[in-house]
Amino acid sequence: MRAAGLGALADLGFRGLDNDVCDPVIVTGFHASRTHKLAAGQKDANRVLAGGRAPVGHGFAHLKNWRILAKLRIDPARATQLLRALLVLTNLEVNR
16 A cells, blocks of 8 residues: 555554554554543544544445445446445435
8 A cells, every 4th residue: 555655544443553653554543541541632633533434434334235235246347336326326315
């Protein structure tokens, strides 16, 4: 991912996967513990991260309602077109 210039927003389950602190590819939130409380800035950063991840999670949740995706056996390029079409239909249905 780093060579392609891509990055990912991830939850705390992906902590430690990316060891490059100066140039992270996988951006995770800050973790609090019983002895280490989060500062106000860290809480704000977690809130912004969650706001960026939420629409993607909601999009995948809507796409899972389409049962055709469970039996998808086509070329990945065609699958991308199908997913885009299903996402448009889902957005139309949600906004209606």
